[in-house]
Amino acid sequence: MRVMLIGGGGREHALAWKLAQSPLLTQLVVVPGNPGIAAEPKTKCLPGNVLDFVGLTKTARDEKIEFVVVGPDNPLAEGVVDHLEREGFRCFGPTKQAAELEWSKGFTKDLCAANNIPTARYRRFTDAGAARAYVAGHRMPVVIKADGLALGKGVIIAETRAEADDAIDEMFAGKFGDASRSVVVEEFMTGEEASFFALCDGTHALPLVAAQDHKRVGEGDTGPNTGGMGAYSPAPVMTQAMIDRTMAEIIHPTLVAMAKMGRPFKGVFYAGLMITDEGPKLIEYNARFGDPETQVLMMRLESDLLPALIAAREGTLNQVQLKWRAEAALTVAMAAKGYPGDVKKGSVIRGVESLAGDPAVKIFHAGTARNAQGELTANGGRVLNVTALGKDVREAQARAYAAVDRIDWPEGFCRRDIGWRALSR
């Protein structure tokens, strides 16, 4: 089978690495991919813009593609699946209407309210005055969220009323463009966070394993939010009982509600959860695989990924069973100095190739390029995801950091404490 994968970050490298192992696969075409992806067997990268649907369709046609897998959120929110399916290509991923679970926080909150899905209490606003008046009577901290996609930056946890007012004013002044024309104000929840994933075919849901990521840039989970500085799986907080409750109280009701609304969800639910004293509560949905959670999920997945993604498209997920390794996986993001602020591109990274022999270690490329001399260079904020398996989180962590220490990249940095929550239990 000839498969096209859309995207070019660490998540897509992990998906490409796993798809390339499928006996069903004859050729994987990744648009635009990256140098790490290009080095996988049966895989080639072609240039292209993930939002240029006409270009993607042409590539799919030229390459005789039989199945498309979409990685990132933006093309899903813009309707890439609707477009490619109309052109005759079978896709893994939700339609634009089904992806609204990710691109409108207000839509998801209303869906939760209408279906008794546990989440933080909230109100939606389309003007600053009403939002400020509501916040005036609210307990602190309070959470202010831009409704739409804001690169993970549209969430402010305000400790004081003044901070909340400032956040509201900034959002309605257009800080996140169209994404903050509508704002959600919600109750602050306490507990431990987890990332939970379930494949869905519109009717059936198949739970994957859970993970935990580290969103803050600094050790001890301090400093500004990032796209994710590391992740590990399993997440000890997600016991089997908690997984069962999440499926019964959150995933299942969502799936049924979406089908009833005429927007059956096909793809992967990525539920950001807060595990509270009362049980799991939904923080938000994403309508795609997590980055960097996918890097640890793919390391742990023993079964072939491709038939499961096809079953999600075809409505036959009830016939799929996935096997997972008992081992833990942990990934450390190496980022360019300055991230999540401005970074310099082009610094040379050495030592990555020397790590290729160890089956317990895999370096996924997130933002790399090759310079004119063929050397590997940094080409973004998050650059490498150094990933390892181990008998437990501690061993996976030790192996990942041993690999990090063999990478020679003076212009990069990483957190040294990925996995601390699991290790301090």
Ligand code: AMP
């Ligand atoms: P989101 O983009 O919605 O995942 O939010 C980003 C981060 O903000 C989450 O990972 C949580 O750490 C935090 N957060 C969002 N909503 C809440 C909430 N209602 N209570 C506590 N923390 C929250």
Ligand code: GLY
């Ligand atoms: N792990 C954060 C994200 O994928 O949005």
